Amino acid sequence: MLIATTLAILVVMIMALVRAFLGPTIYDRILAVNTFGTKTVLLIAVIGFLFGRPDFLDIALVYALINFISVIGVLRYFEYNDEVAAHEYNEKAETQKES
Amino acid sequence: MRHTVSMFVVLSLIWLLNSGFFTGLHLSLGLLSVVLVVWVAYRMDVVDHESAPVHLTLRLPSYYAWLMKELVLSNIDVTKRIWLGKKSISPSMAVLPLSQRTDMGRVIYANSITLTPGTVAIDLNSDTVVVHSLTAGGIEDLRSGEMDRRVSRLEKQK
Amino acid sequence: MDTVVNIVSGACLLLGSFLIFSGGLGLLRFPDFYTRMHAAGITETLATGLILLGLMLLAGWGIVLAKLMMILLFILITSPTASHALAKSAQHGKLAPQLAEPEDQRSR
Structure with missing residues (x-):
């Protein structure tokens, strides 16, 4: 069962990466990276059990905290820098709707 | 102390x-x-009722139990809609009133809204909260105000 | 007793895997950023909770259980904060959501 869970988490991580590559806005990418990060925490915890090394949980704990802080940090940076990108995306959506 | x-x-x-x-x-x-x-x-003068909310300790467990129930129900709902596809969702956005008087209560309310999948609190002011929901029904559930009442009861002093 | 615990933990892990896969699928299928955020929400609440619960049942009493509970607590506290920060930042960046019907009380 642990192997099945590991595989499911890996598949979801690939899905998050696909979303991060597709975008289309910077916020989609940050969301995907955030999802990827929380899945990494789970993956480390499950793999720790799979290989019988519960010490991995410490790494998972630290990773959970780092992931949260990095997402907030990146958002802090883009909150004041990405009005242009979102604006362009909105305009593109408008023209697509009209045509 | x-x-x-x-x-x-x-x-x-x-x-x-x-x-x-x-x-x-x-x-x-x-x-x-x-x-x-x-x-x-x-x-740093940050040791106060916000960093160590002792006055909530007794009332929190029953609220958490209720929140867990809501969490499971809304998870099932959102999972169902993911498998049903785009036709089943009706994204909507609304400004809802909130009745909490302390910052702590407002933050608990907004975080509870965001924690239950299907609804996300986007903006929080002193007496309104802007909510984006996956379905129109999510907004209606919040408008009926059960979560609002429970959080208000939680923050009430004594 | 042991087999019962193993079966329950296996069921939790399997259900969690299914939910996490659904969340990933929603991340790919939903039409715009705000709706995708809801899909990411289910991978971070119930799915994470179920998988960690399954591991907790395998762990038995001890320090490993305490650490798993701490991980669950951290994720449950940080994930709504991160989602709210994302949504607010997208709103701040003037990213318009696709809505089902024209709304009556738009904030701005």
């Missing part, structure tokens, strides 16, 4: 659970770091 004590107890618990070593050296090092953190927090 009781805020400082409760912060000390919580930090010591976290340290003990994370360490797993119970020798004299480790325990004294842990005590040293916990005292240091409490002292720094005290100097």
